[in-house]
Amino acid sequence: MPPRLRHTQKDSTEKALKGSILDHLAHSLGKTYEERAPRSLATSLALSLRDRLVDRMLETRARFRAAGAKRMYYLSIEYLLGRCIGNNVCNMRLDEHVDKILSDLGVTIDEMRELERDPALGNGGLGRLAACFLDSLATMHLPGYGYGIHYEYGLFKQVIEKGRQVEKPDYWMADGMPLQLERRDQAVLVPIYGRVEDHYFPDGSFLPTWVDWEDIVGVPYDVPIVGFGGKTVVLLRLFAAKASESFDMQIFDQGDYIKSIHQKVYSELVSKILYPSESISFGRELRLVQEYFLVFCSIRDITRRFLKQNRNIDEFPNYVAIQLNDTHPALSVAELMRVFVDERRLPWERAWELTNRTLAFTNHTLMPESLEMWPVELMQKVLPRHLQIIYEINRRFLQQVELTFPGDVNRLRRMSVIEETPVKQVRMANLAVVGSHSVNGVSALHSELVKTRLFPDYHALWPKKFNNKTNGITPRRWLYKANPSLATLISDALGEGWVTDLDQLRGLEPLADDPAFADAVAKVKRGNKALLAHYIVSTTGITVSPDAAFDIQAKRIHEYKRQLLNLMGIILQYLRIVEDGIVPPSPAVYVFAGKAAPGYFEAKEIIRLILAVGQTINRDKRAADLLKVVFAADYRVSVAEKLVPAADISEQISTAGTEASGTGNMKFSLNGALTVGTLDGANIEIRQAVGPENFYLFGLTTPEVEDMLSRGAYNPWDYHAAHPEIRRVLDALSAGRFTPGDPGAFHWLHDKLLSPNERYLHLADFMAYVRTKDDMLRDYADTRAWTAKSILNTARMGVFSSDRTIAQYAREIWDIHPVPPEDAK
Incomplete structure (x- = not known):
């Protein structure tokens, strides 16, 4: 019988909620x-929300079990939740009560929102x-849960x-996270390192045994995720690494004791920080341990939940689906097999059938450098079994x-999970494809390229x-x-x-x-721009x-995302203003936001150039009322909002x-921004949805790019010669x-831009980009026509709701x- 709710929707009145706070x-x-203060009130509000969320969480769990x-x-x-208090208030429909x-x-x-840190996960x-x-x-009442790492x-x-x-350092837990629940009673013991010994059953069958392993403890923390309307609460379970308490404290030799403490510290590094540097061997090993830690803890917990229902292991795929979000959890293929073969003693063929029916894989990249591979030697050390x-x-x-x-040796070499180079490596993407029953891309173009460019041999085998x-x-x-x-409008x-039905837009x-x-609509947009202008100046x-056109590029800094192309356009516009006296049709504010990976020199230098160009332009009185450049530091969900x-x-x-695919493109378009874009990722589908007349297209197509690069036909000097x-x-x-002060800084x-090896083709697309941006600023000057385009962008974005995506999955x-609960049917 479902548990009785202490805090029902009826109880969530102003009086009850205030009393709880x-x-x-x-x-x-x-x-x-x-003694109340804003921070203490924020914590009290979060705890009051958590009380109600926990009640709904228990009811949701019981409802799923009963069904x-x-x-x-x-x-x-990774999970980027954003600040949780305001989002929970909105989804629980408590806005007016909480405001009062x-x-x-x-x-x-x-x-309250500004006092909350973004969970940096x-x-x-x-x-x-x-x-x-x-x-x-949660909004659609679907029985689904998230698993991740509780990065400190x-x-x-x-x-x-x-x-x-x-x-x-981004110590986001400095003020705690009141909404989460620590679940030490469900901690997981994670084996790692060691070696494999060959043993045999009495009947002579092979029994490999993993021995002499060390262990790490995975402690789960549950973050309740409430759907719109507050009826269903699912969980994001995050595991924090703790050292086991199995120190040999009978040894009083100081050296051994220090060694024990060192082991404890190393164990807890596993969830200490997101994405350690991979440029040194220690960082590579730690990252592999992180990925294994996530996989082992998750599958152990999933298996525990399944067996708690007294189900036969042969029914596992009938009650469990596991989605691998990119290659980071690809070790799930090996771990599930280990559980089925080593722990449940299933025959290999049966174990493989269950594993394959359970797992599905989402690929998120076409970039070769982003396809994970692990040296066999490293995996032998860390995960021998x-x-x-x-x-x-x-x-x-x-x-x-x-x-x-038959006889296609090159195909065997390409499809092998093991790359047979002098330094042998495990291809994690190949492992994920082989071990899953479904492989999906994340936009129509991307999914096609996954089949034709990334995994053509696998597609030929399993279309x-x-x-x-x-x-x-x-x-x-x-x-x-x-x-x-x-939203109110x-x-x-x-x-x-x-x-909850975005098609209604x-x-x-x-x-x-x-x-x-x-x-x-135009008044709302100007009000939002005024709020951002205040944030920028502060x-x-x-x-x-706020009367200028706000042109925003907010995403990870990377050469392929071409912040540099945008910046080159700004430089040309600036030179036209100060040297040619050409006044643009509309003043513009260019905002960049995004982080560069610490070891990515070119990306960090692009940020340096953005800041240098911005400083020059923003100080030049000749451009003061026409052009501004801003870099919004420390981009995160709350800044994106x-x-x-x-x-x-x-x-x-x-x-x-x-x-x-991109999802930033969807967020901006849903909120009425007009896109300047290439036919890349989900841009193609956004353009189809909003109408070509409401999307500013430029640039080479994917086949044109591939043809130019494959033939070695890109010569940037040709563009340099042709275009002053x-x-x-x-x-x-x-x-x-x-x-x-440093004239050679960007020579x-x-x-690089003039090198034929510059594979992102900045100069090939530059003039088309400039012409398209000129068209946009001319169109922006016609407020009524621009606003109509903006409204149509919002109106036609229904297909890009994650509700539609999840329904398809x-x-x-x-x-x-x-x-659904009875009161939501």
Whole structure:
């Protein structure tokens, strides 16, 4: 029988919630009413929300159990949840109550939000997508859970010092996370290192035994994820690494004791920080241990849940689906086999069938350097039994390939899970494809390239295994919460049904030509820009006008994402203003945001150049009212929530064929920004959805890029000779126009852009990009026409809801079904 709820929706009245906050202030924090302060009130509010979330969590779990529901478990090394208090208040529909309560207590919900740190559990789109998926699972009452790592420190806190990115520790747990629940009673003992001994059963069958392993303890922390309406709460379970307590404390020799302490410290490093450097052997080993730690803890917990229902192990895939979010959890293939073969004593063939039916794999990249490979020697040291299993998987798989394509040695070499180079490596993407029953890309173009460019041999062997699931974003976080003024305007026009059925935004299309509605939308956009302008001046000291066009590129800094192309366009615009007296049709504010990986020289130098160009332009009175350049430091979810609603122009300008999908493009377009973009990733589908006339397209197509690179036909000097605008920009870089104190600072960049090995084709696309941006600024000057385009972008983004994406995964891959509560049916 489901547990009785202490805090029902009816109990979540203003009076009950206020009483709960004050109760936690006294009994959880030990403070009197007179001692209340914004931070203590924020913690008390979070604890009060957690009480209600836990009740719903228990009810949800009981409901899923009673239904005998098959469950999906999402394994991801990243989750970017964003600040949780405000999102929970929105999804639980407590906005008005909380606003009134906090007002009575002398604070505002915005103050509460600013006091909360972003949980630094991810790096970029991979983690943000995972968070969107959990929101959709809960909103749609689907039995799904997330598994990840409880990083103590995030990737890094980005600060700007002396015109450069500097990485500082991001200790996001400094103030705790009141919403999470520590579950030490469900801790997992993780074996690692050691060796494998060959043993045999009495009947002579082989029994490999993993011995002399060390151990790490994985302690789970549960973060409740509430769906819209507050009816269903699913879990994100994050594992923190702790040293086991099996120190040999009988040895009093100081050296041995210090060694024991060193082992404890090393064990806890596993979840200490997100993404250690892979440039040194220690970092590589730690990263492999991290990925294994995630996989072992998750599968141990999943198996425990399954067996708790007294089910036969042969039924495992009937009740369990596991989705691998990129290659980081690919060790799940070997770990599941180890569980089935070594622990459950299943025959290999039966174990392989169960593993294959359980696992599914999402690929997120086409970049060769992003396809994980681990040296066999390292895996032998860290995971000797798993390496043995991987070799056996590969042996049997290659036998199958040989039968299908007899005598094709090159195909065998390409498809092998083991790369047979002098330094042998395990190809994790190959392992994930071999071990899964489904392999999907994340946009129509990407999924096609996965079949034709990345895994053509596998597609030839298993054509039905490959499919597409275009990414989506949750409208709750990225419109309802992040852009409340626009959300209110939409709800007044259409009702609130769009929040859980984004296709209803189509009802806005007739209003695109309605002058009153268009004026209201334009007023909302200007208000959002004014809020961002205030944030910019308070964090950078740069004053910008909300009447200018806000052109924003917010994403990880990488050469393929081409922040440099954007910056080259800005430089040309600046030179036109100050040297030619050409006034642009509309003033523009260019905002960049994103982090560069600490060891990625070129990306860090791009940030340095953005800052140098910005400093020159922003100080030049000749351009003061026409052009501004801003770098918004330490990009994270809470910063994105300021940028996305304020954008007029969204920069999605990666080289065609390099971006898997993108989700930032969806967030900006949903909030009415017009996209300037290439035919790359989900841009293609966004353009189809919003209409070509409402999308500013430029640049080479993927086939054109591939043809140019494959033939070695890209000669940047041809573009340099043909276009004085290109020469002008490159000369400014080479001459140190933006770094007068260090005139040679970016000469390397000048040379790189003119190298035939520059594979992102900046110069090939530059003139088309410049012409398209000129068109955009001319169009922006016509406020009424621009606003109509903006409204149509919002109206036609329904297909990019993560609810649609999750519904497709649930129906076509996972075979899971909604289990709503009675009051939601």
